Amino acid sequence: MSVWIGDLMAVAEDGYEPGRAPKHRKQASSKKMQAQSASENQAEKAHVKWKHLPPKLRGEIGELDFLRKAMGMELLVSKPWGDSYRYDFVVDYKGRLSRTQVRSTEYRSGLNGYAVHASVFVGKKAVPLSPKDIDVLVAYVSTRDIWYVVPVRAFYPRVSLCFYPDGSTKGALFEKYREAWWVLMRRK
Numbered sequence: 001m002s003v004w005i006g007d008l009m010a011v012a013e014d015g016y017e018p019g020r021a022p023k024h025r026k027q028a029s030s031k032k033m034q035a036q037s038a039s040e041n042q043a044e045k046a047h048v049k050w051k052h053l054p055p056k057l058r059g060e061i062g063e064l065d066f067l068r069k070a071m072g073m074e075l076l077v078s079k080p081w082g083d084s085y086r087y088d089f090v091v092d093y094k095g096r097l098s099r100t101q102v103r104s105t106e107y108r109s110g111l112n113g114y115a116v117h118a119s120v121f122v123g124k125k126a127v128p129l130s131p132k133d134i135d136v137l138v139a140y141v142s143t144r145d146i147w148y149v150v151p152v153r154a155f156y157p158r159v160s161l162c163f164y165p166d167g168s169t170k171g172a173l174f175e176k177y178r179e180a181w182w183v184l185m186r187r188k
Contacts, residue, residue: 062104086133104140119159149180
């Protein structure tokens with residue numbers, strides 16, 4: 001795991017691009033250009049390595065992206081110990097707490113949509129996340145760097161949500177929650 005933590009640290013330090021391998025800045029001198037070329041080869045290898053990550057680890061990278069985004073907006077974010085809760089974070093904005101589940105996706109579902117689970121499995125059955133479990137579901141389309149911040153009351157009792165950043169003939173029900181950080185801040 002320490003190798004991955006090192007990779008995540010490298011992403012965080014130089015040329016951070018959410019959900020992806022590091023991008024490196026262009027250098028002026030030829031020595032720096034050679035170093036850059038080597039770095040780009042490393043970054044390309046890292047990207048290939050990241051594409052083949054297990055889903056749990058990709059989810060953890062999505063959580064890291066959420067932490068960076070939320071903390072950059074001066075939200076106080078706490079992580080509960082362990083994986084026993086149905087929420088990933090508690091977000092504190094001026095004393096208002098929100099139990100927040102973070103889901104990320106990079107794959108299209110259908111023609112224009114990106115799907116995320118709004119459920120947990122209990123045995124072999126998908127059980128929808130409810131207002132008893134979470135307050136907000138944050139969905140991240142990592143390949144597009146698009147965030148959706150959806151209150152649980154807007155989707156319960158669905159077990160999956162589909163987001164259409166390019167529009168849909170069926171209607172994009174959750175598009176009003178794109179970059180809706182006000183949901184966590186409890187303001188419109």
